[in-house]
Amino acid sequence: MPAGVRRPAAKTRNSVGAELSAGETEFIDFFVALARALRAPKSLGEIYGLLFASSEPRTFEGIVATLRISRGSASQGLRLLRTFGAVRVVYVAGDRRDHFVAETELRKLVTGFLSETALPQLEASAGRLDRIAERVPTKGVLHDRLQKLRSWERVGRQVLPLVGKLLG
Amino acid sequence: MPAGVRRPAAKTRNSVGAELSAGETEFIDFFVALARALRAPKSLGEIYGLLFASSEPRTFEGIVATLRISRGSASQGLRLLRTFGAVRVVYVAGDRRDHFVAETELRKLVTGFLSETALPQLEASAGRLDRIAERVPTKGVLHDRLQKLRSWERVGRQVLPLVGKLLG
DNA sequence: CGATTCGTTCAAAGATAAATGAACGTGGGA
DNA sequence: TCCCACGTTCATTTATCTTTGAACGAATCG
Numbered sequence: 239m240p241a242g243v244r245r246p247a248a249k250t251r252n253s254v255g256a257e258l259s260a261g262e263t264e265f266i267d268f269f270v271a272l273a274r275a276l277r278a279p280k281s282l283g284e285i286y287g288l289l290f291a292s293s294e295p296r297t298f299e300g301i302v303a304t305l306r307i308s309r310g311s312a313s314q315g316l317r318l319l320r321t322f323g324a325v326r327v328v329y330v331a332g333d334r335r336d337h338f339v340a341e342t343e344l345r346k347l348v349t350g351f352l353s354e355t356a357l358p359q360l361e362a363s364a365g366r367l368d369r370i371a372e373r374v375p376t377k378g379v380l381h382d383r384l385q386k387l388r389s390w391e392r393v394g395r396q397v398l399p400l401v402g403k404l405l406g
Numbered sequence: 407m408p409a410g411v412r413r414p415a416a417k418t419r420n421s422v423g424a425e426l427s428a429g430e431t432e433f434i435d436f437f438v439a440l441a442r443a444l445r446a447p448k449s450l451g452e453i454y455g456l457l458f459a460s461s462e463p464r465t466f467e468g469i470v471a472t473l474r475i476s477r478g479s480a481s482q483g484l485r486l487l488r489t490f491g492a493v494r495v496v497y498v499a500g501d502r503r504d505h506f507v508a509e510t511e512l513r514k515l516v517t518g519f520l521s522e523t524a525l526p527q528l529e530a531s532a533g534r535l536d537r538i539a540e541r542v543p544t545k546g547v548l549h550d551r552l553q554k555l556r557s558w559e560r561v562g563r564q565v566l567p568l569v570g571k572l573l574g
Numbered sequence: 575c576g577a578t579t580c581g582t583t584c585a586a587a588g589a590t591a592a593a594t595g596a597a598c599g600t601g602g603g604a
Numbered sequence: 605t606c607c608c609a610c611g612t613t614c615a616t617t618t619a620t621c622t623t624t625g626a627a628c629g630a631a632t633c634g
Contacts, residue, residue: 261542265551268534275527277445279592293547298611308594313612334602335610342551344558359443366436374429379461383433383510390512397572404565447622466581476624481582502632503580 258288258304265291266305281311286324286340295328295337323350345405352398360394367391426456426472433459434473449479454492454508463496463505491518513573520566528562535559 258266266287273283284305289296296304302312316338319325324347330337341347367387374380426434434455441451452473457464464472470480484506487493492515498505509515535555542548 259548261538261548264538264541265548268531268538268555271530271534272527275523281593291548291551299609309611310595310613311593314592317612342554344561355443359440362439363436366439370429370432370436373432380427380429380433380459383459386510387436393512393573397569400572401565401569404568405561449623467579477581478583478625479623482623485582 262288262291279311279315281305281307281315282318285312285315286319289325289338289340290342292340295330295339297335297337299335301338322354323347345402348405349402352401356394356398360391360398363387363391430456430459447479447483449473449475449483450486453480453483454487457493457506457508458510460508463498463507465503465505467503469506490522491515513570516573517570520569524562524566528559528566531555531559 266284269287269290270280270283273280273286284307285301288301288305298309298312298316301307301316302309305312307315316325320327324341325338326341327336328339341350367384370384370387374384434452437455437458438448438451441448441454452475453469456469456473466477466480466484469475469484470477473480475483484493488495492509493506494509495504496507509518535552538552538555542552
């Protein structure tokens with residue numbers, strides 16, 4: 239599927255010349271597909287893909303100019319990626335702008351993602367199950383099913399940390 | 407449709423008047439929240455939650471009437487749940503209608519979900535990476551990053567089956 | 575057979591989520 | 605100090621996903 243439409247280059251003050259090679263475009267394409275699979279915004283995939291394929295840190299402006307996305311998208315996407323630990327800001331001497339790089343270690347990516355998504359869910363579940371317990375008979379199907387849910391939660395709590403180890 | 411009662415009320419063949427207990431509602435609520443967390447349609451959570459909390463198999467009509475959702479939603483939701491192995495159709499003698507029950511074994515649910523979502527993605531990735539290889543230099547950053555992606559894919563392929571075992 | 579029940583399909587409506595861009599706060603440099 | 609580069613925020617627009625319900629085919633019933 240064709241995607242990239244070349245437009246006259248935006249004025250780029252000093253940061254990177256905003257052109258993508260065919261190879262870089264392929265990487266971005268890959269991560270856009272991955273983002274869709276994870277039901278994340280396309281822009282997350284674009285941003286991460288660009289950084290993943292970059293040898294050098296990228297500035298905010300560089301990202302916006304290269305991907306032709308809005309500043310809003312870039313700002314929000316980068317924030318989310320940082321909370322997952324998928325993107326870091328690195329210091330560059332004598333430049334006050336932020337410089338972004340992708341974290342490429344699979345274990346860190348997965349554990350970061352899980353601890354920001356699955357873990358909070360698990361914790362919320364515990365309280366929710368207590369709430370259910372208050373409205374369910376102490377005998378019968380509903381009671382049995384509640385035990386089942388509790389066992390799910392227990393297993394989840396045990397398995398989550400192990401996933402990280404599997405990827406080490 | 408005439409309102410006359412033409413049938414003994416022994417087996418509930420009614421399409422209206424289905425009522426949920428407070429306990430059942432709590433279970434449905436739980437699974438609706440879970441569906442949202444998994445970014446699945448709310449109706450999936452409703453349907454699965456209802457079946458999870460049911461001691462008896464439910465008919466299609468029963469589900470539609472109890473949850474007050476459209477036939478379309480019910481049909482599509484049940485289909486998806488069946489492809490994940492989260493819902494099964496059970497045979498009931500002398501009744502031509504489908505009867506649905508929830509699969510409650512965590513290991514089956516997770517492996518069913520993964521083999522319908524993650525596994526196809528992994529397989530699609532393999533081809534995609536070959537495609538990237540054709541457009542990337544045999545040296546340099548892009549080449550290195552492609553190797554990295556290949557290693558991700560390899561790890562994924564090894565880890566996926568293990569997840570099932572962890573849940574046994 | 576024809577009538578009825580069962581469940582599916584799909585175009586359209588409705589609901590949600592993502593992207594945009596103007597307005598804004600912050601802080602660095604002259 | 606003032607000015608401007610940097611990045612964030614958020615109301616609005618746009619895109620995408622979900623739900624609905626009428627139309628439909630298949631299977632069973634009378």
